[in-house]
Amino acid sequence: xxxxxxxxFAPSPTGFLHIGGGRTALFNWLYxxxxxxxxxxxxxxxxxxxxxxxxxxxxxxxxxxxxITWDGEVVYQFARAARHREVAEKLLAEGKAYHCYAxxxxxxxxxxxxxxxxxxxxxxxxxxxxxxxxxxxxxKPVIRLKAPLDGETVVNDHVQGRVVxxxxxxxxxxxxxxxxNPTYMLAVVVDDHDMDVTHVIRGDDHxxxxxxxxxxxxxxxxxxxxxxxxxxxxxxxxxKLSKRHGALGVDAYRALGYLPVALRxxxxxxxxxxxxQEFFTTEEMIAxxxxxxxxxxxxxxxxxxLEHLNGHYMRSSSDSDLVDAIETILPEVGPPRGGPATLDAxxxxxxxxxxxxxxxxxxxxIELLDSAYYLYASRPLTLEPKAEALLAEGGRVRxxxxxxxxxxxxxxxxxxxxxxxRRFAEDRTLKLGQVAQPLRAALTGRATSPGLFDVxxxxxxxxxxxxxxxxxxxVGA
RNA sequence: GCUCCCAUCGUCUAGCGGUCUAGGACGUCGCCCUCUCACGGCGAAAACAGGGGUUCGAGUCCCCUUGGGAGCGCCA
Numbered sequence: 001x002x003x004x005x006x007x008x009f010a011p012s013p014t015g016f017l018h019i020g021g022g023r024t025a026l027f028n029w030l031y032x033x034x035x036x037x038x039x040x041x042x043x044x045x046x047x048x049x050x051x052x053x054x055x056x057x058x059x060x061x062x063x064x065x066x067x068i069t070w071d072g073e074v075v076y077q078f079a080r081a082a083r084h085r086e087v088a089e090k091l092l093a094e095g096k097a098y099h100c101y102a103x104x105x106x107x108x109x110x111x112x113x114x115x116x117x118x119x120x121x122x123x124x125x126x127x128x129x130x131x132x133x134x135x136x137x138x139x140k141p142v143i144r145l146k147a148p149l150d151g152e153t154v155v156n157d158h159v160q161g162r163v164v165x166x167x168x169x170x171x172x173x174x175x176x177x178x179x180x181n182p183t184y185m186l187a188v189v190v191d192d193h194d195m196d197v198t199h200v201i202r203g204d205d206h207x208x209x210x211x212x213x214x215x216x217x218x219x220x221x222x223x224x225x226x227x228x229x230x231x232x233x234x235x236x237x238x239x240k241l242s243k244r245h246g247a248l249g250v251d252a253y254r255a256l257g258y259l260p261v262a263l264r265x266x267x268x269x270x271x272x273x274x275x276x277q278e279f280f281t282t283e284e285m286i287a288x289x290x291x292x293x294x295x296x297x298x299x300x301x302x303x304x305x306l307e308h309l310n311g312h313y314m315r316s317s318s319d320s321d322l323v324d325a326i327e328t329i330l331p332e333v334g335p336p337r338g339g340p341a342t343l344d345a346x347x348x349x350x351x352x353x354x355x356x357x358x359x360x361x362x363x364x365x366i367e368l369l370d371s372a373y374y375l376y377a378s379r380p381l382t383l384e385p386k387a388e389a390l391l392a393e394g395g396r397v398r399x400x401x402x403x404x405x406x407x408x409x410x411x412x413x414x415x416x417x418x419x420x421x422r423r424f425a426e427d428r429t430l431k432l433g434q435v436a437q438p439l440r441a442a443l444t445g446r447a448t449s450p451g452l453f454d455v456x457x458x459x460x461x462x463x464x465x466x467x468x469x470x471x472x473x474x475v476g477a
Numbered sequence: 478g479c480u481c482c483c484a485u486c487g488u489c490u491a492g493c494g495g496u497c498u499a500g501g502a503c504g505u506c507g508c509c510c511u512c513u514c515a516c517g518g519c520g521a522a523a524a525c526a527g528g529g530g531u532u533c534g535a536g537u538c539c540c541c542u543u544g545g546g547a548g549c550g551c552c553a
Contacts, residue, residue, distance in 0.1 A: 010553090011553095012552085012553045014552085014553075044553060045553095046552090046553075047552055047553060049552085050552075050553085051553095100551095104550095104551075107550085107551085111549095111550095114478085114479085115478065115479090116478095117478095120478080120479040120480065120549070121478085121479070121549055122479090122549075142551050160481090160482065160483090161482095163481070163482075164481090165480070165481075166480085169479080169480055169481095169549095170480090171549090173550095174550080174551050176551085177551040178551060179551080181551085183550090183551070183552085183553090184552070184553045185553095187553090188553090203547090204481095204482065204483090204546085204547065204548095205546090205547050205548070206547090206548090206553095207481065207482065207547070207548075208480070208481060208482095208547075208548045208549075209548080209553095211480095211481085229482085231482085231483075231546085231547095232546075232547075234545090234546080236488080266489090269489065269490080269502090270489070271489090271490095273489085273490055273491070275491065275501085276490085276491060276500070276501040276502075277501090277502095278489095278490095278501075278502050278503090279502095295483095295489095295490080296482075296483060296484095297482090297483050297484060297545090297546090298482095298483070298545080298546060298547095299488085299489065299490090300488060300489080301488095302487095302488050302489065302503070302504085304488080304503060304504055305488070305489065305502075305503040305504080306503095307503090308502085308503055308504085309503090311515085311516090315516075360514095360515060360516060361514055361515035361516075362515080363515090371514090371515095390513095418512095421512085422512095425512095431512085432511095432512050433511090433512050433513075434512090435512080436512035436513070437512070437513065439512085440512075440513060441513095446513090446514090447513065447514080448513050448514035448515080449513070449514075450513095450514085450515090451512075451513090452512055452513080453512085
């Protein structure tokens with residue numbers, strides 16, 4: 001009776017996978033998983049002009065990076081053009097569609113006139129009931145759906161509720177172009193039907209299409225799938241997402257240092273909620289996801305919240321997973337920031353050792369990489385202004401003063417180093433911070449860093465002493 | 478212009494007629510912790526767009542206004 005759930009993600013390969021598409025894919029994926037169904041992937045490449053191979057690759061890579069998988073082979077819509085044509089011809093034969101010979105110029109005039117008269121811009125049906133014998137010679141016709149003239153078309157949407165259109169407001173859409181290729185409207189309906197799609201979950205920019213597609217389903221005598229039109233994601237300023245704020249490809253989020261698990265969690269809460277729960281494991285998301293809890297109003301993209309989630313997931317990631325994640329983006333993000341493009345065994349070991357302190361204070365992998373500067377920096381260190389200030393204000397003198405005690409240390413461990421520094425501070429009746437800050441500046445080139453003694457232990461005795469001597473040597477200079 | 482959708486703190490949202498002097502999260506601002514920065518803990522400021530109804534009772538239902546958004550192709 002009830003068919004197994006089949007959802008689909010159907011991007012057109014005219015660009016990268018943007019954040020809204022990523023969320024749509026996520027929702028489809030979650031819904032299918034929730035009900036033990038399948039999520040299919042269909043590339044809507046019927047626009048031969050704008051569809052590109054790199055875009056297809058970007059979409060597939062984007063989904064994979066996000067951790068979204070699809071079932072079965074990828075369906076390429078253009079390859080199914082013959083079947084779409086067949087359906088259009090069938091509709092034509094059944095009298096549910098007709099040839100229209102109106103030229104582009106005529107259609108343009110129609111729109112102009114309608115606009116001028118304040119009427120809705122729609123095809124006037126001039127070829128709807130004309131006899132085929134009136135067809136002008138040499139003009140290739142399109143096939144239009146003979147849509148109902150009166151009554152109403154209803155879409156019972158899981159998100160938007162019951163949405164009604166008066167059929168008089170809907171015109172006879174083109175099913176088959178004059179060149180014999182199907183339009184998107186026809187192709188979607190035929191493919192969703194043939195692929196046994198039970199639930200269409202997509203952006204609400206398709207809501208009006210849903211009405212027209214419903215008419216095609218009805219003309220074909222097919223069951224209309226369940227629909228869920230989810231609100232679009234807006235930029236931080238409330239306007240439509242543009243390249244300047246959120247409409248980046250998901251690959252951009254990877255380069256920005258976000259973790260897929262964090263992006264997924266952020267995205268799932270954009271438009272969907274489950275009581276007050278903010279954090280979801282993948283399993284929890286799947287178990288809790290449902291269409292009826294999706295909100296109807298558009299959401300704005302907020303990087304601050306994404307960062308918070310990302311920080312949360314970084315802190316709870318294992319050190320090795322984090323180092324792996326850094327290594328994968330390093331070739332792309334390392335060199336431009338003065339960092340390495342790869343980690344050799346020694347450097348990897350240092351990252352591993354420093355990771356507990358590093359991941360605790362970074363919100364993105366980029367921040368983490370930046371705060372790990374002291375690990376891969378070569379002497380003499382470049383001091384950021386705040387670090388320079390710490391050393392200039394008596395800091396170098398203090399470093400020089402402390403140096404002998406450190407050089408005399410028999411054992412170089414977090415504990416031993418800390419004890420030595422604390423003893424030094426006590427002897428001079430200084431607060432620990434008065435000693436620690438100049439030390440930090442000399443050792444890391446920064447005014448902030450992970451715990452100082454951990455830093456010293458990871459860096460090792462020789463490197464620490466050398467960096468401190470670099471600064472001590474500049475006393476009075 | 479026409480059709481359709483939407484409207485709770487700055488942002489994401491909870492709320493499905495009475496338990497709302499409206500809850501959580503991010504962000505913001507204090508305080509605590511503290512070698513810095515984060516984390517963490519405690520606390521604060523911060524919202525039902527406006528106006529009409531319906532009802533004993535409305536953030537919750539209806540209408541209007543205003544404000545957002547989407548669509549209106551032989552693009553998808």
